[in-house]
Amino acid sequence: xxxxxxxxxxxxxxxxxxxxxxxxxxxxxxxxxxxxxxxxxxxxxxxxxxxxxxxxxxxxxxxxxxxxxxxxxxxxxxxxxx
Numbered sequence: 001x002x003x004x005x006x007x008x009x010x011x012x013x014x015x016x017x018x019x020x021x022x023x024x025x026x027x028x029x030x031x032x033x034x035x036x037x038x039x040x041x042x043x044x045x046x047x048x049x050x051x052x053x054x055x056x057x058x059x060x061x062x063x064x065x066x067x068x069x070x071x072x073x074x075x076x077x078x079x080x081x082x
Contacts, residue, residue, distance in 0.1 A: 019027065 022030075
């Protein structure tokens with residue numbers, strides 16, 4: 001028993017029919033195109049994650065700068081009120 005009630009022999013027969021219909025050249029180029037599309041998709045995902053991490057780091061840096069500016073401003077205001 002194979003996949004969902006399909007035996008190995010039935011899968012082989014279907015594979016032979018597909019090869020006869022399309023030919024090995026066409027199937028090879030189709031496989032190459034599919035492989036390059038998957039590689040491109042994976043690299044886009046990696047680039048998206050790196051951009052997300054960079055934006056997160058930049059946002060944290062901006063928040064830290066704002067907090068230090070605010071605390072230094074409060075110190076100046078406290079010195080002026082004395």
